[in-house]
Amino acid sequence: MKTAVTKAVIPAAGFGTRMLPFTKAVPKELIPLVDKPVLQYVVEEAVASGIEDILIVISAGKEAIIRHFNPAPDLESRLEESGRHEMLAEIQSISKLARIHYVYQQKLRGLGDAVRLAENFAGDDPVAILLGDTVLDSASDRPVTGQLIDAYARCGTSVIALDEVPPEKVSRYGIADAEVAADGLLKLRDLLEKPSPERAPSRLAVTARYLFTPGIFAALRAVAPGLNGEVQLTDAVRLLLRREPVFGCRIAGRRFDLGSKAGFIAANVEFAMRRPELQEALGKQLKHLLFPETKLKN
Ligand code: G1P
Secondary structure, X not given: OOOOXXXXXXXXXXXXXXXXXXXXXXXXXXXXXXXXXXXXXXXXXXXXXXXXXXXXXXXXXXXXXXXXXXXXXXXXXXXXXXOOHHHHHHHXXXXXXXXXXXXXXXOOOOHHHHHHOOHHHHOOOOEEEEOOOOEEEEOOOOOHHHHHHHHHHHHOOOEEEEEEOOHHHHHHOEEEEXXXXXXXXXXXXXXXXXXXXXXXXXXXXXXXXXXXXXXXXXXXXXXXOOHHHOOOHHHHHHHHHHHOOOEEEXXXXXXXXXXXXXXXXXXXXXXXXXXXXXXXXXXXXXXXXXXXXXXXXX
């Protein structure tokens, strides 16, 4: 097995029912944060962490994802002709981010089933998994996937990103039962998929990024469909835990909850307010919205 982590898998096959009707025709992973699709942030995080090859798991009808990462010759010549060189460079850079490969999940049988499709792609190498609908904002220069890669360099085995959530949200996530280990990591004893607050062993939630040894694929082959009749990645991790150690790494950063409508809008406002060209105008409008007595000037 290679020690350098250069391969990543991004599951992006799901229906995105929480964002209907938008997701009827457009993949939820292409929903924008200001003007960039969420999935592009995820690919950029992988690339900034040292990933060179990315396998995106899609499903029928989500081909717009492929188009987003492919060159767009007609658009590029139009931008060239109209002298929009900065935009042209930005558009061209998208198709050069990484070597991106695609595989279709024929039936939506769950996250575990989607990851299972990456077995040949991963071969004998460690592989990072990044969920395609979640943007993580690192608190340092090292992206969250990079933080997992650094943790893997210390412990030499699978590592899962964890983040604390309030008790009322534990039932939305995989929740870790873990003990403090060396190197600032946590050693997993167990993992429960979406437990009720009473059953949750902690408030440490699995947070959309994983780094696995090839052992995960043997575990995925052995698990039966679980919660909601889907092959759960969490169930495969539980099996893997019995065969080799698995660590948890508390992320230094913030997760943007784009699955909920309020979370999606709030994230857009926050990302827009970071743009110098939007800050002033948007700031004024928000102030007026919250405090209508504030005058809106041109
Ligand atoms: C999946 C996993 C869950 C994890 C969550 C966020 O759930 O099954 O363990 O906590 O992603 O990373 P989903 O959000 O797909 O329901």
